[in-house]
Amino acid sequence: MLLTVAHFDFPYQAQIALAQLESEGINAWVADEFTIGMQWLYSNALGGVRLQVEPQQLQRAREILAQDRSADVEAQEGCDPLVCPCCGSTRTHYRPVGRRLAFLVFVGLEFPLFPVRNAVHCDACGSLSRLYD
């Protein structure tokens, strides 16, 4: 029996975590990847894409996934953090926007007309800036 160690909105997020666990020698599997890949609106209903491990490796997997390696990636890649256009803070993160509207259109028309896009959310001032505008 496998236990779920993490849930993700999108299959690519689960694949990144899967690679992280496998690089540490932990056997892991992704569940519901193809169902949500075909119809991402099922993600909430199914509890997202599940990353599963064997019970004896659950604690170690949680420890690995809890590590924040973003500073290592920034040091290796030399990328600058996102800067908020409103207040200049670097306490920002990506957030998908448009999912609620896309869901309502899907329910009404049974076809998702509005793509979900990423935006930059500022933790300091709370502003939400769309990318590619």
Ligand SMILES: [Zn+2]
């Ligand atoms: Zn800000």
